[in-house]
Amino acid sequence: MKISPDITLVFQIVNFLVLIFLMNVVIYKPIRRILSERKATVAGLSGDIDGFRAGAAERGKALEAGIAKARAEGAVKKDALAAEAAQKEKELLAEINAKAAAELAALKARIEGEAAGARKELEAEIAVFATAIGEKILGRTLQ
Numbered sequence: 001m002k003i004s005p006d007i008t009l010v011f012q013i014v015n016f017l018v019l020i021f022l023m024n025v026v027i028y029k030p031i032r033r034i035l036s037e038r039k040a041t042v043a044g045l046s047g048d049i050d051g052f053r054a055g056a057a058e059r060g061k062a063l064e065a066g067i068a069k070a071r072a073e074g075a076v077k078k079d080a081l082a083a084e085a086a087q088k089e090k091e092l093l094a095e096i097n098a099k100a101a102a103e104l105a106a107l108k109a110r111i112e113g114e115a116a117g118a119r120k121e122l123e124a125e126i127a128v129f130a131t132a133i134g135e136k137i138l139g140r141t142l143q
Contacts, residue, residue, distance in 0.1 A: 135141055
C-alpha cells in the first residue's frame with residue numbers, strides 16, 4: 001500500500017484544523033476559563049484567610065490589652081477601696097475610743113463622787129466607831 005497525496009489529504013488537513021478549532025472553542029477555552037476562575041477564587045480565599053488570621057491576631061491582642069487594662073483599673077479601684085476602708089476604720093476606732101474615754105471619765109467622776117460621799121459618811125461616823133472600838137478595847141464605856 002502506497003500513500004498518494006491527492007485532494008483527500010487536503011480535506012483531511014482542513015478537517016483536522018476545523019476539529020482543532022472547534023475543540024478549542026467548545027472544550028478547551030471553557031475548561032481554561034473555569035480553571036482560571038478556580039485559581040482566582042482560591043487565591044481570593046487564601047487572601048481572605050490571611051486577612052482573617054491577621055484580624056483574629058489583632059483582636060486577640062486588643063482583647064489581651066483590654067483585659068490588662070481592666071485588671072489595672074480593678075487593682076486601682078481595689079487599692080482605693082482598701083484605703084477608704086482603712087480610713088473609715090480609723091474614724092470608727094477614733095469615735096469608739098472617744099466614746100470609751102468619755103464613758104471612762106464619767107465612770108471615774110461617778111466613782112470619785114461615790115467615794116467622796118462614802119468618805120464623808122465614814123468621817124461622820126468616825127467618832128462613833130472610835131468610841132465603840134475604845135469601849136471594846138478598854139472594856140468600859142467612854143464618854
